[in-house]
Amino acid sequence: MENYQDIHVSSEVGTLRRLLIHSPDEGIGKVIPTKAQDWLFEDIVHLDTMRKKEYDLYLKILLYFLDYNKIHSVIHKIDLPENERHFYKPDKEKYFNSDKVIEPQALLSSLLDEKELRQRMIASVCAHEGTSYLLQEELMELESSVLARTLISGILPDKRMIFPPIPNLIFTRDIGITVNDHILLNKPKKKARTRESILMKYIFFNHSMFQNYTDKIIEITDPEDFFLLDEEEQEKKLVTIEGGDVMMVAPNHLLVGVSERTSIHAASKVIHEMHDRNIVEKVTIVKIPAKRAYMHIDTTFTQVKRDMWVIFGSFSKEGLKKEKGDFISSLGGSKSENELEILQYVKGEDYNTPIRFNYLEDLLNDISVNDLKSESPTKFIYSGDNEFPHGRREQWTDSCNVLALKEGVVIGYDRNDKTSNGFKKQGMNVIKAADLLDQLIxxxxxxxxxxxxxxxxxxxxxxxxxxxxxxxxxxILRDHL
Incomplete structure (x- = not known):
């Protein structure tokens, strides 16, 4: 029987059994235009629309696939007027508490019942945010569920805003990644995400859900002498990593992106940790251009099933060959602006001579055929169905960023019409979340x-x-493929 404490992920597409998600909180509604980019948002959002008409469907679909009996028995009550909004958040009396689709805010709230942990967390957050000592005293008096909401949203019950929001916590992938039975924690590049990291470390190291895994939690840190380096040297040796750049593609194989958010020094540390701890045999580094448009590798490709992937056409074999034809190499150009570098490091072999893959499709095909033992030809769906300008437009709106609920069943965005056509061409059914939910109910x-x-x-x-x-x-838990 599945244990509440079971933690294990050995693929991207094994049937999903348990995950962490954070539904949009009131802090997202406080993002203002002048601070949006500082807080890593491209635009301001309408919170009620995001939460009730969009994220609500995501959450209910997840619950139907992961916690069917519990959600199906109460689904008719959830949207009654008296329950409106209570479904979403742990500080509400009628919050729907699932042990399969888990809200970090609920975990945080339970930890805050312990006085010593409460003091340490408040001190850590307030030190990071540079608040007054008296504010710490005020926070100590709050009820645990209210304090958890405040530490995340930055908003007190009297509506005072005491911290910046951390709106990116809805992207829970970035706080960490489950690698077999280990958890690799993030070390964010942007200050806007540091409070997320602080809070989640307390959860991972102290909540009973993870109590059997504290010796399997991996923190990637700066070099010991980092603080002695001048700013220029520090920038060169920065160690930062986010979960969107890490993919557990097979029991023996981890992908790590080097990107705008994840540094090459962090990737190097991950290789050593994975091999020294004997967690995986192979670590493949996928270096993409450090551009906001791409951000993490999971904005450029994700897996649909063992023999199918959705990828960004500009990073494809055809796309890169086309760009390379735009210049004459003897003039001094050596790489197109979208050039990728793919290096695979195998435990026990010389790190100075990694295996090289020329193209992304080559790597993904190798994973499908050799790691996942697929017996059918590997198929690729391209962002925007590889039509200009839809490939780039839809990559920007996350056409390549899908979550597998089980092998061959994935969630994407309805606005990426051309990419949806690409799915249909590969024999996939396409259905709106609202229509599917209606059928499930x-x-x-x-x-x-x-x-x-x-x-x-x-x-x-x-x-x-x-x-x-x-x-x-x-x-945090998938079935083995």
Whole structure:
């Protein structure tokens, strides 16, 4: 029988059993235009629309697939006027508390019942945010559920805003990644995400859910002499990593992106940790251009099933060959602006001579065929169905960022029409989340019966935050493939 404490992920597409997600909180509604980019949002969002008309569907679909009996028995009560909004948040009396689809705010609230932990967390957060000592005293008096909400949103019950919001916590993928039975924690590059990291470390190291895994939690840190370096040297040796740049693609194989957010020094440390601890045999580094448009590797490709991937066409074999033809190498140009570098490091072999892959499709095909033992040809779906300008437009709105609920059943965004056509061409069914939810509620279909399907979430507001369903999840338990 599955244990509440079981933590294990050995693929991107094994049937999903448990994950962490954080539904949009009131802090997102406090993002203002002048601070949006500082807080890593491309635009301001309408919170009620994001939460009630978009994220609500994401959450209910997850619950139907992961916690069917519990959600199906009460689904008719959730949207009654007296329950409105109570479904979403742990500080509400009628909060729907699932042990399969887990809200970090609920975990944080339970930790804050312990006085010593409460003191330490308040001190850590207030030191980071540079608040007054008296404010710490005020926070100590708050009820645990209210304090948890305040530490996340930055807003006191009297509506005073005492911290900046941490709106990116909805992208729970970035706080950490489960690698077999270990958890690799993030070390964010942007200050806007540091409070997320502080709070989640307390949860991972102190909550009973993770008590059997504290010796399997991996923190990637700066070199010991980092603080002695001048600013220029520090910038060169920066160690930063976020979960969107880490993919557990097979029991023996981890992918790590080097990107705008994850540094090459962090990637190097991950290779050593994975091999020294004997967690995986292979670590493949996928270095992409350090640009906001891409951000993490999971904005450029994700997996649909063992023999199928969705990828950004400009990073494809055809796309890169086309760009390389635009200049004459003897003039001094050596790489196109979208050039990728893919290096695979195998435990026990010379790190100075890694295995090189020329193209992303080559790597993904190798994973499908050799790691996952697929017996059918590897298929690729391209962002925007590889039509200009839809490939780039839809990559920006997370066409390549899908979450697998089980092999061949993934969640994406409804605005990426051309990419949806690409799914259809590969024999995938495409259905709107609201229509599927209606069928599930009426018992016209059961999650176990659904296969080869792209589920489309409404995404007018969610897409403004620049993250898809893959970003909005931290799987902690999947079935083995």
């Amino acid at each position: 009426k018992e016209e279909v059961h999650p176990n019966d659904i296969s080869n399907t792209l589920i489309l979430l409404p995404s007018a507001e969610l897409s403004r935050a620049r993250g898809g369903s893959h970003c909005m999840s931290m799987p």
